[in-house]
Amino acid sequence: MSTTVSTPDGEQTCAYCGSRIFAHDPICVRDCDDDCGSPAYFCNYACLSAHVGQKGLTAGNACEWSPGQ
Incomplete structure (x- = not known):
């Protein structure tokens, strides 16, 4: 798999x-x-984090952690 990286316009x-x-x-x-x-x-990590939270993008994709394990 290959991805081309380019700078977005201003x-x-x-x-x-x-x-x-x-x-x-x-x-x-x-x-x-x-x-x-x-x-x-x-534009920054705050917007990325808000987008992830609003879209529920971590649901089902994160590892489960239990402090008792």
């Missing part, structure tokens, strides 16, 4: 809040379990 907006990503600390995310589709850009 007007690229955040997938969560719509702000221009380069006005902040941008993050690029790809879903490589689904053929490494188009990247999603977020």
Whole structure:
């Protein structure tokens, strides 16, 4: 599997809040379990975290941890 990396244009907006990503600390995310589709850009970790929480993307994907084990 191969992925091409390229820099988004200067007007690229955040997938969560719509702000221009380069006005902040941008993050690029790809879903490589689904053929490494188009990247999603977020202006910072707070927007990425909010997107993950809002979409429920951790449900069923995280390891279970129990302090008693």
